[in-house]
Amino acid sequence: MIKYLPLLIGILFLSGLMVSLIYPFLKKKLGWVLSLVPLAVFILLFTVLGDLKPKSLQILPSGFELLEKISFTFRIDGLSLVFGLLISGIGFLIVLYATWYMKKYERQGHFFTYFMLFMAAMTGLVFSDNIMVLFIFWELTSVTSFLLIGFNHQLEKSRQAALQSLLITGFGGLCLLFAAILMGQIAGTYQLSEMISQNIDFVNNPRYLLIFILVLIAVLTKSAQFPFHFWLPGAMEAPTPVSAYLHSATMVNAGVFLLLRMHPLLGDTLEWKYSLILSGVITMFIGAFFSMGQKDLKRILAFTTISALGTMVLLIGIGTPLSMEATLVFFIVHGLYKGGLFMVAGIIDKSTGTRDITVLSKLWKHLPVTTIFAILALISMAGLPPMLGFVGKELVYVAKIQLPGLSWIILPLGVGANIMMVAISLTLFFEVFNPWSKKPDVSIQHKEKDFPWYFLLGPGVLALAGLLLGLAPEILNTLIANALYVTKNELVDVNLLLWHGFNEVLMLSIFAIALGVTVFILRKPVTKFICSIINWLDNFHLPTFFMTVMNFYLKNAAKNTQRIQHGYHRFYLMTFFITTLVIISFQINWYLGDLVPFNGFTPINTNIVILVIVASLAIIFAVFSKSRLSAILAMGVVGYAIGLIYLLYGAIDLTITQLLAETVIMLLFVMVIYYLPKFALLSSRKSRARDIIISLSVGFFITIVVLHANTVNFYEPVSNFYAENSVIKAHGRNIVNVILVDFRALDTFGEITVLTLAAVGVFSLFRFTVKKEKNNINK
Amino acid sequence: MELILAIFIGLLYASGVYLILRRSIVKVILGVFVLSNATNLIIFLSGGIKRSGAGFIPAGAEKVDPATISDPLPQALILTAIVIGLGIAAYILALKYRYFEITETHDLDQLSKTDQK
Known part of the structure; x- marks a missing residue:
């Protein structure tokens, strides 16, 4: 019988996840159907009760291993029985209770989803034999209780209480994780049963104090102990069935449970x-x-x-x-x-x-x-x-x-x-x-x-x-x-x-x-006296103090984000360029003799030198020109010059494409330019000087890198294959074209797709209109 | 020759970087064009410029000696890149046109927030 327990815990989880699917069919009967699951758990545990001997301990492997050494193994012993009976029994009663209580609430499906998941996590927590798995369930209870406490999320108070409980118990959860890792490191296993049977001595380990403090923080936060007690009164913002469950058998009692579990090891x-x-x-x-x-x-x-x-x-x-x-x-x-x-x-x-x-x-x-x-x-x-x-x-x-x-x-x-x-x-x-x-x-x-x-x-x-x-x-x-x-x-x-x-x-x-x-x-004077103490203590109101700390943290985070994500395009680029330069300068081979190619430089071609000089002059003119039109024309000159350079090296197809593309771009530019503003001098002298320095050093490094790249040739180029097979396999005599439409046809297909997307983009940009009136009002 | 072309590429990069660091968006667009041209040249140069025959197989022949023609592979790559560059240019210009119509500014610094001013 008892071996069905892991299955039932799984069903608890599933029933929570399924709620949104089955809700439309069940409507008001939803709670009745869901209550059957904790009832089944309760009955199952109850049947075990009679035949469990004090010393007997049942380990139930579920067969599911998350990672090595971290498997979902469940243990049934006296302690998990006490907690499991209360969790499932009270859970059953509260699901029925909530069926009526939550009747008028919207989002009932959400409520039952969170509630069932919470119950499943809590049940898993008390039965897990692996401390890592125990931690996972522990965190799950924090997350699901966050959702439950903040269920009335339209209320500011409720959201705040939920966040507070999540931050505090989540912090405790992290401590538990570290403690679990430390314990696992010392013991070589994460199974509680193995730790106990092997008599692992944690107490005399030099790390004992650290482990103990971590576990202590986990317990104090979860079980709302002083000075972390303040999240619990806030958590009553949750719907009453949730409070009833959180307070009676689950959540806050998880801390107590953890202490009892750890007592034989750390106590x-x-x-x-x-x-x-x-x-x-x-x-x-x-x-x-x-x-x-x-x-x-x-x-x-x-x-x-x-x-x-x-x-x-x-x-x-x-x-x-x-x-x-x-x-x-x-x-x-x-x-x-x-x-x-x-x-x-x-x-x-x-x-x-x-x-x-x-x-x-x-x-x-x-x-x-x-x-x-x-x-x-x-x-x-x-x-x-x-x-x-x-x-x-x-x-x-x-x-x-x-x-x-x-x-x-x-x-x-x-x-x-x-x-x-x-x-x-x-x-x-x-x-x-x-x-x-x-x-x-x-x-x-x-x-x-x-x-x-x-x-x-x-x-x-x-x-x-x-x-x-x-x-x-x-x-x-x-x-x-x-x-x-x-x-x-x-x-x-x-x-x-x-x-x-x-x-x-x-x-x-x-x-x-x-x-x-x-x-x-004497309750009247006593209450008055306590109220006056509470009023005085409100000066050191812990929730407020907590919120102040959190706000301070958020403000700082926002400030730092502002510093990095400032929204200024050119500074992003500058950061990028400077970082790259610094990294390259560490990596690059500074011996300039290495820059000479293996067979020496190719001889100088006068035609190309003339083209390069023309293009260089044109680009410098384009950069500093104050007229839009002349800048664009100068750019065109650069483009054409590059096209001619391709030609002189025998790349005829490239030249044709380059000239065509350059012409189209210039035409587009000229078409748009009269709708665009004139160049304005926006930057100061100083920033221009800084940009010139940055860009010149980028240019310098690129030159070096290009020369370096030119000296390495690791493998026989694949081009030879194309030269030899162009006619035989693809029946084409223009090798470049054959590569494009045959050997690498898929690349060309991708290229066509990009062009199509760009065309669709341009088209929709011209169709897309923003309401002008709204814009004017905002001004 | 490689040295001269490398310096030329460096110059193109310097100009391109200088242009995209401007606040005026027209200049940034120009900078993008320059950078794409310069990058194409790098690819071309990396194929080697020792040989300069056109990549054709003469009529009647079954194959051509690879040593006589310039490397066809980088050419194919660059051809693709040029066409894609054209697509990007068209898109970026259309975008720029619309955005200037709506925001009526061409200063990138005034666009540091996503919200409309």
Whole structure:
């Protein structure tokens, strides 16, 4: 069964690419058909769940090799199962949810294309065994999320948020690429499974620090960790189904996934511990803290996501088996409640047309079912029993108090973050859903019964899953134990419990809840206080700072482009000539004795010398003449002289052609000349002097090069063949003509084509008219 | 003789380059013609100018001794080049005519942007 997984990932990609083809046939049923693919992945993974032993690892080669050593190999282990189940399961629910949510949007086909591709990239990311392939999928998630965040591209804000997220995560992606290359160089393989089985020692490698920093940047940018956290609140410009998916199971969690994947290879060093703990703990606290100051429902949720991601990074930093266990449980907890809450936010948005919590009120009356799901998810977010969130939070506490050295900073900030979570959950409930609220009613555009059942399915399933797993957390035991084996490389007994009895952790919980309730009661002053901090921080507003840096960069790029692409024809040419001269002067053989041909120069022909002198005088006259007509006539003289030179060397056909062509050109010139302006002296004396120097040196170099060219004769010329076969094979006595129309007939055909094109060009130029009026207005 | 022709080609190149570095577009066009003529001469010279018989096979004969005629191959190449040069000249002049009608300038520096002024 499981060997079909690479096929299914391929189908995920294909289904995304096929959307525009099948959309016209399916229209409103599109989402239903597409949802079957993630459902199939979910079911497939679910069937594996039972028979996967902790130590077993399935490597599935897809048979497709991009480059040597870089083949699309997939691995199925505990860790990829945890992530894969969440990605496909939540993906399935959100595709159904989006079917209704995106109903009125134009470009629905585009949306589903991007969404399916994003899902495919994310699935590929968690299952890939090759770190280069992992990188490719990682970048694909950045690109597709850029398209999704900027989906409402007519809005400036949305475009900016999309660009910001792409630049930041793309930068992280580049770092990951370098890290992957370094690791591949050290290990001699890009396969994760081989790296682990061969026990490659990265940690003691002199390049460890570099690799670690690169991976760290990739993780911090992707998972929106401080100080790169600011792109995530901006990313809520995306349509709500996208936010729900980005925040719950995909995108930002890819960073966490990468850390878990790399832990057996790079983890458990001092650098790893301290940097992850530090950035995690800061992110955890500021995310929770600032969420209190927001008014937009989605923005509040975005900040709580930042906090949750901080918690996970912190836990991975601590790195004990227990903290890893906590990370994995917390990832599931967070995916379930955050996906549900975002979908609820979307439902509220559809129903009332606003997401402002100061306007929303008493939604219990209008959206009873949604409210129940929302409450369950909020309980999970606050970490209260009987939801899975409680199990997760207890584990997180246990992990946090494990680290004696750093617990003085982790514990207060951790409890602080939890207090804020409790408070924000309560606030959301009381502001938005509370039926006894004194706030004025919010206007309702859609009642709950207007929504189809599958619009409510997503939050419902996720909330109930959270409840079920909270009541019976032992269901997760094997799954977590298997995943733990992959990240820690040791077997750990996992025994999840809802109720641990009275112990210090529970006391901490109760303490946090009590303080959370206090904060909630005092929410007005607290919010005011946080808002004032946010206002003060806006002076160092990171998105603005980021934009300033970007603008500076763009301005500089434009300036440099201006310098190179200035649009002045003659300076382009000058650059070209001078560069060529410099290069030639390095390459050329300066010994003038070599310029004499092998058999000496041919004797001087007086007729030709006279022609050359006439032509030279004519060309000099043409260059400096102030009259157009005399310049053209002088040019004609040069042309005729060259024709006669051909004649004196026996090239009769050339002479005829040259004389004809020269005559036609002169006639054309004379015809056009009266429509053209008189010569004007446009250039200054100085620039003329400069041009004379340039052109004389070009002439000098050409002379040398021509003489050099004249002294080399590598091979027997092919001309002899033509002289011998002209009559025998082609039945013609004029050898030049025979070459043109017989031996090299295809060249002549090309020449005729060029002439035809030129004729068509001339014809259309005379037909083509530009509206004069418009031109006059512009003046 | 080669030396004189080479210097002549150099002179033609110098004039051509000087002309295409001008701002006035008529001069630039002249420069292009000069350069194409000069380049044809280079090709001609590279075929060797030691022999000067016309490239004909006399009536009745089956072949001609290659040593008595001037090299026919460069001639064929140049012939093609001259004709193509004629095509380019016609096109460039038509282009110039239209463009002067529309922009009413012949100063290339005023055409440094693609947008209409």
